[in-house]
Amino acid sequence: MQKIYRPLFATLVLLSVSTGAMAKEVTVMMSGGFKAALEKLTPQFEAKSGDKIILVSGPSMGKTPQAIPARLARGEKADVVIMVGDALTNLEKDNWIQPGSRVELADSPIGMVVKQGDPKPNIKQEADLRKTLLQAKSIAYSDSASGLYISNQLFKKLGIEDKVKEKAHKVERIPVASEVAKGKYAIGFQQVSELLPVPGVTFIGELPENVQYITRFAGAVILKAEHRQEGKALLDFLSSAQAQDIIRATGMRTVKTAPPVKQSDTVQ
Incomplete structure (x- = not known):
């Protein structure tokens, strides 16, 4: 055999x-x-x-x-x-x-998160987003395409550039949501696909279409x-x-x- x-x-x-x-x-x-x-x-x-x-x-x-x-x-x-x-x-x-x-x-598209357990702000309309940003204690954005748009264009479009510049911070290399989850920043912006996988945050939603930026x-x-x-x-x-x-x-x-x-x- x-x-x-x-x-x-x-x-x-x-x-x-x-x-x-x-x-x-x-x-x-x-x-x-x-x-x-x-x-x-x-x-x-x-x-x-x-x-x-x-x-x-x-x-x-x-x-x-x-x-x-x-x-x-x-x-x-x-x-x-x-x-x-x-x-x-x-x-x-x-x-x-x-x-x-x-x-x-x-x-x-770009979206926004807050730390899990924190109040969920409204960003459905442009006016709601402006109010949320003005009330936020701190704002985080990435060092890539979405962050460049947030820092160089979005704040200007909303007419709040001077009012938020001292509390808006760029996060290099690591996911923005991970810093929000630690409580380092109150709200964070990045592409939705980079926000969703991160634990410890609540996804609030995408930016309103009239101020959205698609990467x-x-x-x-x-x-x-x-x-x-x-x-x-x-x-x-x-x-x-x-x-x-x-x-x-x-x-x-x-x-x-x-x-x-x-x-x-x-x-x-």
Whole structure:
């Protein structure tokens, strides 16, 4: 019996080794806004492709060493980047991206949180939001696209820039909601998809549409990627119809149009 089954066993072992050798580790540098969606979609992609996703997190922009442009500049390797669309455009201009590989993935609105257990302010209308900001003891915003909009545009639109500048604070690198959960700030703004996963806070809602700012997330294959085809397959999967339910469940919106027009040159 052993002689009969040894060839079969050997064949199975060879197939297993061969399959393992074919599987690729696809390294993805990704900013926080798309993180929750990718983490939920990763098991589906890995089961379908046989490849493994390696996540490297960092802001799309900013001066911290963890920012994606800084990681690439110092030689960190990646196959794919997923980040704020405007920041990805800058990488394209600097020839970091494989031409034609960009894929639009999701649109992300800005929302607000308070510490869990604190009173829930009303921000449904512009006047309600203005009142909430004026009454808040402190305000936190991110160092990425949403934070640039909050600090450079929203306060001006609401006519309260001078009244809130002393109590408005930028949070670098880490999720804004985590600082609100600790009680360091009374209210916090960031993209909804970055607020929802953080424990210890209450999500109040999105900004009113007339003062909302939508951040486009997009992905692309790095020019020097080791696994270009696998990276492209991942981006195709993330932009497919089957991924949209999970993308929307994490607080983002399905892409229906071309990349949004920047509301100001201050948001880059």
